[in-house]
Amino acid sequence: MAVGDLNDLRAILGNDTAIRAYRDGTLPFPDGTIIARPAWDYAPSQENDKVFGHPQSFVAGAPKEGVRFMVKDSAKYASTGSWGFAQFNDGKPVDAATLRLRACFPCHEPAKQHDFIYTRYAP
Amino acid sequence: MAVGDLNDLRAILGNDTAIRAYRDGTLPFPDGTIIARPAWDYAPSQENDKVFGHPQSFVAGAPKEGVRFMVKDSAKYASTGSWGFAQFNDGKPVDAATLRLRACFPCHEPAKQHDFIYTRYAP
Numbered sequence: 745m746a747v748g749d750l751n752d753l754r755a756i757l758g759n760d761t762a763i764r765a766y767r768d769g770t771l772p773f774p775d776g777t778i779i780a781r782p783a784w785d786y787a788p789s790q791e792n793d794k795v796f797g798h799p800q801s802f803v804a805g806a807p808k809e810g811v812r813f814m815v816k817d818s819a820k821y822a823s824t825g826s827w828g829f830a831q832f833n834d835g836k837p838v839d840a841a842t843l844r845l846r847a848c849f850p851c852h853e854p855a856k857q858h859d860f861i862y863t864r865y866a867p
Numbered sequence: 868m869a870v871g872d873l874n875d876l877r878a879i880l881g882n883d884t885a886i887r888a889y890r891d892g893t894l895p896f897p898d899g900t901i902i903a904r905p906a907w908d909y910a911p912s913q914e915n916d917k918v919f920g921h922p923q924s925f926v927a928g929a930p931k932e933g934v935r936f937m938v939k940d941s942a943k944y945a946s947t948g949s950w951g952f953a954q955f956n957d958g959k960p961v962d963a964a965t966l967r968l969r970a971c972f973p974c975h976e977p978a979k980q981h982d983f984i985y986t987r988y989a990p
Contacts (some may be wrong), residue, residue, distance in 0.1 A: 750919075750923065750924075751923075755878070784989050791985070792985055794977075795974075795977045795978070795985075796873075800873065800874075801873075803986075803987070803989070804989035805989075807989075807990060851918075854917075854918045855918070862912075862914070862915055862918075863926075864926070866907050866926070866927035866928075866930075867930060
């Protein structure tokens with residue numbers, strides 16, 4: 745997957761530490777933060793569009809590129825902005841070498857001013 | 868708001884009864900089901916697009932049209948498909964007369980085959 749080649753619907757979930765930091769605007773995120781990203785195909789809904797009368801409704805289709813995680817541990821992941829990266833496909837972890845090829849961290853580096861996290865809190 | 872005039876990002880949340888019915892494919896949803904719909908402006912993210920190199924990223928902007936609820940109670944809401952409708956703006960309930968004007972139920976009637984619920988479960 746090239747950068748900028750995304751076409752999905754995604755949710756960003758956090759554990760209590762993550763959500764507290766989001767709500768309080770705490771930066772950097774504290775150690776123990778876990779952020780998860782499920783994603784799905786950005787699928788048009790013919791069923792919904794029939795009701796609307798024209799195409800406009802997009803829904804979550806098939807799961808896409810596993811579930812990805814970022815885990816904050818400043819001791820363990822010092823070389824990648826204190827963040828560890830992981831991906832699970834159908835519940836099975838993708839090995840670290842593959843993740844390095846996919847270059848999780850380089851894609852997050854432009855968001856360095858926001859502790860490498862793109863997502864903002866939606867109130 | 869006219870039918871088909873939506874332009875938002877929305878999440879559909881359910882209590883345990885709702886999620887169990889979704890997962891099991893149970894129709895109609897049982898009494899006690901509560902489904903909630905927060906929504907936000909479908910806002911372009913200039914910050915993200917700068918990283919992608921072209922416009923493609925949309926994020927949750929300002930909250931939109933409150934938080935809406937559907938509550939299943941076949942005794943209480945027999946005249947509207949066993950569903951009660953509610954909306955909260957900034958935590959305050961919108962009165963029933965206004966909701967009737969907004970015509971929650973008529974907009975859900977085309978989804979009668981799926982117990983008036985448009986949203987399908989995204990695994």
